[in-house]
Amino acid sequence: MTRPESPLKDAVWLLAHLQDPQLRVLDCRYALTDPLVGRIAYLEGHVPGAVYADLETDLSGPVRPDGGGGRHPLPDPQVLANWLGSVGIGNDSVVIAYDDPSGGQGFYATRAWWLLRWLGHRQVYVLDGGWPAFLRAGGEPSTAEPTFAPTTFTPEVQPDMVATAADVAQRGANTLLIDARAPARYRGDVEPLDRKAGHIPGALNREWTGALTEDGRWRDAAAQAARLNVGDAATITYCGSGVSATPNLLARELAGVPLGPHNRLYAGSWSDWISDDTRPVATGEAP
Template sequence: MSDIITASELGSESAAEQPPTLLDVRYQMGGPPGRPAYAAGHIPGAVYVDLETELAGPAGAAGRHPLPDLSVFAAAMRQAGVTAGRDVVVYDGGQGWAAARAWWLLRWAGHTRVRVLDGGLAAWTAAGGPLTTEEPPVAPGDFTPAPGALELLDADGAAALARRGVLLDARAAERYRGEVEPIDRIAGHIPGALSAPTTENVTADGTFRPAAELADRFARLGAKEGVEVGVYCGSGVSAAQEVLALAVAGVPAALYVGSWSEWSSDGTRPVATGPQPG
C-alpha cells in the first residue's frame, strides 16, 4: 500500500461499501485552531482531530510537540472511529505537515493501513470534491497503540546518527544556517546534520514530487537504501512530512520528535551554524 492517496482515488474509495476512516487534521503553527475551519467545511465523512491536544503532549523540556500520552492518543483515535482493520486517510489544509504527523503517529503505534491525502484539502476541492458542514455519526473504533513500528530518535540518538549515517534538518535553510530563529532559544543546527527543507519535497500545488524525483533528491544528500537516515525539524511536525517523502521515495527514516525545540532547550548541547554540517 502506498503512503499517499490522490483526491480522485479518495473519491472512489469514499463511495465504496467500506470507505476509509477519514481524519481532518488541519493545523497552522501560531494560527487559529483547526476546528472552526473544519466546522465551516470539510470532506464528507471526516472527523476532526486536534494536533496540539491529541497528536502531541504538552510543550516542555521534551519539545514543543512531544509524543502524546498514549492513553490520550488511543482515546482520540477510537473516538474518531479508527479501527485496526480499516484503512485510514488523513488530510490537512494542504501543507501536509499536520497530516504527516497523524500518519507517522498511527504508523509508529502499529496501524499498518494509513495514507495521507496528497495535496490535502486544496487538492480535494481542486478536483471538484464536495465539502459539508455536517459532522458524521461515528462508531467508536477499537485501535490500541502498539508503539515501535517506526523508528524513533531521542537527542542522543539523533547526535549519534548524524555521525554514522544521515541526519536531515527539515526546517527552512536560513534557520539551519543560524541566520534567524523565530521560535526556539538559539539558532543553528545539530552538528553533522544536513539541510533538507520540506518545501523541496512538493510541487507548486502542494502535492509530492514523483517518487523518482524524491529519491534523486535524497540520494544527493546521501539518504538512500542501506544508509541509516533520521529527520528533525523545529518540533517534530514538519519533519514527519519529510519522513513521509522519504517513504514515498522508498527510504525508511527515523523521526527525532523532540527536534530542535528539545535540542536547543539544553544549553550543554553543541550547536553548529553556517551552511556546512559542522
C-alpha cells in the same frame, strides 16, 4: 529492502471510497501562527465524514516545563489510541489524513500519518494534494460533524521509528542527520519559534517544502531520492518540534526506504535539543 506500499492516495480514490464503512478521514488543517484557523476551516467545510484532528490537543502530548520532548511532544500511545477509538478508528480502519498544502502548511497530515504508523497501523495514507485536490476533483464540502460508534484501537508501538537526543548525539558515521527546516533557520540567521538559533552539528539541510510541487502534490520517487541525496544511508530527520520533519520521512518512504531504523524521526527535534544547554549548536552553511 522491500519497497513499501505508497503512503499516498489521490482525490479520485477518496471520492470513489467515501461510502466505504471502514474508511475514516482525518482533517488535519492547522496553522502554528493561529491555532483556531484549522478548526474554523473545518467548520466552514470539510471532506464528508472527516473528523477534525487538532495538532495541539490530539496529535501532541503535553509540553514539559523544562522543554524536554520539544514543543510538540509525542502523545502517550494509549492516550492517542483512546482518542482514535473515540472517533471510530479501529485497527481495521482505512485512514486518510489531509491538510491544506496551498498555504505552506502541508505537514500536519503527515504528522497524523506518522503517528498512526508509529502505533503500528499500516492502512493509513496522506491525501495527495490535500484539501485543494479534493475540491479540484469535484468533491463537495460538508459542514456536518460526523458521529461514529466508539471502537477499540490497540496500539503496537514501533520504537525503531523514533530517535532520541542520545541517539542523535551518538549516531555513527553511517547514519545521516537531516534538518527539514528552512535554510535561514538552519543557518541560524533567524529563529521565530525557539530560544536558540542554528542547527545540530553535522546535519544536512533538506527543507521539507521540496517534497511537494507548486500545486501541493508529492514529487515522485526519483525526485524525492534526488533532492534528499542520501542514497540508502540510515537517516534521522528533525525539524523544530517533530512536525514539519514528517514530509521528509514520507518522502524517503516514497523513495523506497520505509519508516523504521533506516528512516527515523527525532521526535523532540530542535526544541528538545536546545532544552539542554550542554548540547552543541552549529550555525552557518552546511559543510
